[in-house]
Amino acid sequence: MTVEVVSDLMDTFMMAVYTLAADCVRNREEEDEEREKEAKGDLLVRTLNGLAELLKQLLLKDLSSQNLDNIFKHLEPWLSSTVELERHRAMTNACQLIDCYYDRKEFGIGNATVFAHLGDHVGLLVPRVADPSVSIRQLAVTCIQRLLQIQLLYNGHSRDEEDQVVGGISQLRERVAQDDPNALYTVVNDIAKVLSLKLPADQLDPFLRRLFKGLLDPQDHSSSSACVVLNGVMRNRGAELRTQVESLVSDLHCKLSEIVCTQTRTGTLRCVRTLANHHLVDVINCLLKYPLPYDQTVRDCWQVFGADAGTAQNVLERLVEMLFRAVPYVEKPDPRERDKTKTIRIANQPTLAVRICCCC
Numbered sequence: 097m098t099v100e101v102v103s104d105l106m107d108t109f110m111m112a113v114y115t116l117a118a119d120c121v122r123n124r125e126e127e128d129e130e131r132e133k134e135a136k137g138d139l140l141v142r143t144l145n146g147l148a149e150l151l152k153q154l155l156l157k158d159l160s161s162q163n164l165d166n167i168f169k170h171l172e173p174w175l176s177s178t179v180e181l182e183r184h185r186a187m188t189n190a191c192q193l194i195d196c197y198y199d200r201k202e203f204g205i206g207n208a209t210v211f212a213h214l215g216d217h218v219g220l221l222v223p224r225v226a227d228p229s230v231s232i233r234q235l236a237v238t239c240i241q242r243l244l245q246i247q248l249l250y251n252g253h254s255r256d257e258e259d260q261v262v263g264g265i266s267q268l269r270e271r272v273a274q275d276d277p278n279a280l281y282t283v284v285n286d287i288a289k290v291l292s293l294k295l296p297a298d299q300l301d302p303f304l305r306r307l308f309k310g311l312l313d314p315q316d317h318s319s320s321s322a323c324v325v326l327n328g329v330m331r332n333r334g335a336e337l338r339t340q341v342e343s344l345v346s347d348l349h350c351k352l353s354e355i356v357c358t359q360t361r362t363g364t365l366r367c368v369r370t371l372a373n374h375h376l377v378d379v380i381n382c383l384l385k386y387p388l389p390y391d392q393t394v395r396d397c398w399q400v401f402g403a404d405a406g407t408a409q410n411v412l413e414r415l416v417e418m419l420f421r422a423v424p425y426v427e428k429p430d431p432r433e434r435d436k437t438k439t440i441r442i443a444n445q446p447t448l449a450v451r452i453c454c455c456c
Contacts, residue, residue, distance in 0.1 A: 103166075109147055110147070110170060110171075113185070114181075114182045115179075115182065118140070118181060152196050155193055159197065159201050161211055164197055164217075165212075167193060168190070168217060172220060175187060175220065175221075175224060176223065176313050183224070183229070183232055184235075187235045187236065190235075190239055191235050194239050194242045197246065201249075203250065205254045208250070209250050209252075210296075211246060211250040214299045215295060215306065216303070218306075219307045219310065222240070222287065222307060223315070225237060225272065225283065225284055225321050226317040226318050226320065226321035228315060230273050233272045234269050234272055234273060237265060237287075241262060241266065241269075244262045244265070247294065247296070262290070280317070284321045284325060285328060288325040288328025292333055295333075297336060304330075305347070307325060308326075308348070311323060311355055316359065319355070323364050323367070330370045330371055331373075334374035335374050338375060341371065341375045341378040344371060345382040348367060348368055352365065352397075353391075368397050369401055372407060380414055380415070
């Protein structure tokens, strides 16, 4: 079969299986209803197992990071479905695939290679750590731990070697079962700390880009968890993002205009401030390039700097320095006059932008 045919088959099977109702029994006599429930329950289990086996076999045909990523792309929309049952089924399949990859992939001890899609996979799973469903949260934590264990094998470690940081994620799986929002926030923060330590430098950018998509997750707690991890990783690893600042600010600006959850939007604005704490001049220059009058998102970015005294002082000092060096206006021929020697003074756009920022 061609790649296109396999891709279409996966989409078709996932649509057919994930959307099956857990209880699709019609109203009948009580005895008949019980028999039908049992028969359909057995059929549903065999159907779910059949899809799981199909996905495993597709992975085993080409046990590579690229093939794992190809299959995950089909799981992606189901992992953020608004229907809990669909998310749970997709999350279960994701765990099965990652376990299969871990168990069957051969790695060379002492021979470090690259796990090319680690950042993308982990970023996709982070929002599920704060999913409304306890079982989905636990599956997500388990998957993240397993992906980091695979990363250790790619780094040339043996399967017997223990990593205390990665091994410690097992405790988070127990703690994530709590429904207390404060306890969940602590777990998500701990996940951010682990990822800050364990993500390779080459996976940092794809991880952040994937988290940006998580900011739009339909589950408010999930989008907030993506934001918390984004902020935590930027705080700890932001110094490494010097060359990506312009595109990061641009992407954050786009996402801020789309985010629905108020808490997530507030946290994402803080991400802009966190990035500015590492690369102040670059972030300021990026924001100054937006056209005047500034849209609400750009104004909010400037205002969030004022919520932190240290950042506010640094930003103001930079803006004042720019004002001292900038030309306040430029002279151009007055279009109202025939005499082209007569000029008109027009405010210099960059200088005007700086003045407006000082007033935000």
